[in-house]
Amino acid sequence: MTLSESELERYSRQLVLPEWSGEAQERLKSATAIVVGAGALGSPAATYLVAAGVGHLGIVDEDVVELSNLHRQPLHFTPDVGRQKAENAALKLGVLNPDVQVDPYPVRLDEQNAPAIVMGADVVVDCSDSFATRYAVNDACCAQRVPLVEAGVLGFDGLVLSIKPGESACYRCAFLTEPPAGSVPSCREAGVLGATAGIVGSIQALEAIKLITGVGEPLVDRILQLDARGMEQTIVSTTRRADCPACGRLTAAPQSA
């Protein structure tokens, strides 16, 4: 796979990085990323992945754009209110970088469709807003050994965990069971400042790029906790559970690349 003249120019400010290379850029170009959610986390995550030159991006969201989304979901603009979110996001991302193939999935990811959606992906970026979706994404990625970037944001707090199924702790290893319904306020009830979600979604994009290219060290077996009130970041170690229902049976044997 070679890079065109316009690609060299578009990506020149990352190609000059000592940690980056033409090879890393080509790996990114040949990769498929699935972003689950085209909202507060998905907007920055998908934007930076497409801008950086991922070859193929699928974006999953069943909702329509609402006025109350716009303060935290910068892929959606005021005239987009009422439009299908995945399709609107794909439209914007296609304008940002026409070299990327962007496919909208205007569906709600659930246990039934998750395996088909993540199949063949090189990385999945979970930008969903519910625990049920998060566990469905995690379980599907574990079953197919698809690397995954999990994250959540609530109020001024965020967390990020990257997962290499079979090699590092999955979301279920770290958080075995879903919190009881009603015990955690949803984003809709609790509120969030868009910029806080922007930080977390940007970290997700960077983690996905690391997982795809092998550049840098992703947050595997390490949970990043962000408290944006004082901008304090804490890394908490986590490890695989031998009895994890999602990944416990996977061996560490690496798959051929």
Next chain:
Amino acid sequence: MQTAIDLTGVACPMNWVKTKLALERLAPGDELAVRLDPGEPIESVPRSAREDGHEVAVEGDVVTIVRR
């Protein structure tokens, strides 16, 4: 083995991008001779190459880089 590329008329940082990608295609120990414009290009491309750990020699408007 020596490969030569002419990057006169190519501004910073594209000249370094092209040099770096050309180096990636070479084997360790191979030489790349790069012709560059005077001024910023001939000053900054050798510096970037040294920072990446390559051996660099400058003679006139040609930079010779030994891939590390």
